Amino acid sequence: MLEAFIYDALRTPRGRGKPNGALHTVSPLELGATVLRALPERGGFDPTAVDEVIFGCVEAVDDQGANLARSAVLEAGWGDKVPGFMVARFCGSALDAVNAAAAKVMSGQAGCVVAGGVEMNSLVPMLVGTGGPSVSDVFFNDRVMQTPQGVAADLIATLEGFSRADVDAFAAASHQRAAQAQAAGAFERSLVAVHDRLGETLLECDELVRADTTPQSLGKLAASFVESGEKMGFDATVRLRYPQVDRIDHVHHAGNSSGIADGASAVLVGDRAAAGTLGLRPRARIIATASAADDPCIMLTATVPAARRCLARAGLTVNDIDLFEVNEAFAAVPLHFMRHLGVPHDRINVAGGAIALGHPVGATGGMLVGTALDELERRDLERALIVMCTGLGMAVATLIERV
Numbered sequence: 003m004l005e006a007f008i009y010d011a012l013r014t015p016r017g018r019g020k021p022n023g024a025l026h027t028v029s030p031l032e033l034g035a036t037v038l039r040a041l042p043e044r045g046g047f048d049p050t051a052v053d054e055v056i057f058g059c060v061e062a063v064d065d066q067g068a069n070l071a072r073s074a075v076l077e078a079g080w081g082d083k084v085p086g087f088m089v090a091r092f093c094g095s096a097l098d099a100v101n102a103a104a105a106k107v108m109s110g111q112a113g114c115v116v117a118g119g120v121e122m123n124s125l126v127p128m129l130v131g132t133g134g135p136s137v138s139d140v141f142f143n144d145r146v147m148q149t150p151q152g153v154a155a156d157l158i159a160t161l162e163g164f165s166r167a168d169v170d171a172f173a174a175a176s177h178q179r180a181a182q183a184q185a186a187g188a189f190e191r192s193l194v195a196v197h198d199r200l201g202e203t204l205l206e207c208d209e210l211v212r213a214d215t216t217p218q219s220l221g222k223l224a225a226s227f228v229e230s231g232e233k234m235g236f237d238a239t240v241r242l243r244y245p246q247v248d249r250i251d252h253v254h255h256a257g258n259s260s261g262i263a264d265g266a267s268a269v270l271v272g273d274r275a276a277a278g279t280l281g282l283r284p285r286a287r288i289i290a291t292a293s294a295a296d297d298p299c300i301m302l303t304a305t306v307p308a309a310r311r312c313l314a315r316a317g318l319t320v321n322d323i324d325l326f327e328v329n330e331a332f333a334a335v336p337l338h339f340m341r342h343l344g345v346p347h348d349r350i351n352v353a354g355g356a357i358a359l360g361h362p363v364g365a366t367g368g369m370l371v372g373t374a375l376d377e378l379e380r381r382d383l384e385r386a387l388i389v390m391c392t393g394l395g396m397a398v399a400t401l402i403e404r405v
Contacts, residue, residue, distance in 0.1 A: 180354025
């Protein structure tokens with residue numbers, strides 16, 4: 003099997019995913035083209051050396067519909083010879099795109115692939131267009147007992163005994179770490195500013211970080227998922243599946259859940275020969291990937307089996323990994339991961355996570371790969387594991403190693 007290397011990783015800043023966000027007036031097409039233009043501009047290579055572009059997008063409808071990867075190639079001015087396709091695994095879509103790129107390279111079916119994703123929650127809100135059996139088929143939902151993700155996160159907290167103070171403390175730490183990383187310029191290597199069509203700068207840095215966030219300020223926020231749990235009946239669904247649970251402790255709210263965001267990411271993956279073709283030195287090697295699944299009722303716990311499967315494929319243990327990026331869909335997700343894999347807090351999400359920075363769902367996986375790589379280089383460390391939970395009880399993992 004051939005080796006797959008990461009030659010570069012770029013992202014836009016995360017904009018607030020609402021109509022008052024800085025990126026709201028940009029099209030998803032232009033956001034994707036922004037990161038594609040930046041890769042060859044920064045690397046000084048001919049984009050026609052790229053064999054494929056793979057993008058993730060969760061709400062692939064309207065302006066995000068059809069084949070946004072191919073459209074972004076054309077919009078970026080790469081000519082008409084570079085193909086592209088889309089992947090969809092809910093929040094893990096961009097990370098799956100990176101894994102698909104690695105698989106193509108490792109199997110010898112491509113020499114150079116760009117993978118990432120685009121999502122504009124301010125333009126296409128979550129759950130507006132995806133539909134599917136989870137929305138339309140009551141018999142399917144009765145059979146699998148799927149719950150809203152917020153209720154699932156509260157179920158994890160209840161089963162694990164994570165209190166409101168626990169999840170708020172983790173969320174506050176995410177904001178503090180992100181603010182410190184932002185102030186130290188830790189994100190600058192990967193960031194690509196977004197401009198409008200007149201060349202005016204719209205956003206240069208992540209928009210959602212709040213340096214003044216504390217556990218005390220978060221403690222003033224009301225729990226967000228009481229209504230869907232109690233009034234819509236999902237708490238009863240959960241108790242049917244988990245009869246050991248007497249009541250759900252609703253501890254999650256907007257401040258300890260991932261921020262709604264806009265953004266795009268791109269990771270340049272290639273084989274060893276691509277170094278000569280691109281004129282670049284590889285920064286890291288993708289040494290293993292994995293996906294896993296768990297109960298769709300609790301939904302967000304498959305990060306643990308995905309990580310274990312990925313580590314087993316590489317012949318490594320948790321102790322061999324220097325840094326972990328576990329997407330902060332809700333605070334209980336990384337807390338559950340830390341407990342079940344024995345990962346200390348000082349090795350996980352060291353530059354903050356989606357609670358502070360935001361979660362442009364179809365793009366986040368590529369962003370996390372870039373953050374992990376930047377932090378490995380900044381701290382002179384060796385290996386990082388990136389893991390994301392997704393809808394319907396799945397998770398995706400990617401293990402990288404500095405070259």
